[in-house]
Amino acid sequence: MRAIDQLIKDIELNHWKTPHDLINIRPDADCVYGGEFYFFNINIHRTLILIEFDEDEEVSIVWAGSHDEYELTFKNNRNVIKKWLKDNSWI
Helix, strand or coil: CCHHHHHHHHHHHCCCCCHHHHHHHCCCCEEEECCCEEEEEECCEEEEEEECCCCCCCEEEEEEEEHHHHHHHHCCCHHHHHHHHHHCCCC
């Protein structure tokens, strides 16, 4: 199964209530802001995922791109990620 298909399957099949639950299933998850925003290593891609821990257990994809696009957009810096999230009304 392709890595992106596995990530989608993990999201659909799991009912994560806390960030700890998420990390147990997806150890590649890297929390980048507030316990809600995570990067996942997906082969050559990194995908920023917004995890909403609400009663509806909804997950929204915030950003997706290659590692080069990630470096260009976020400069490997959590403060830049936070600014980007604010500028795009995610936080």
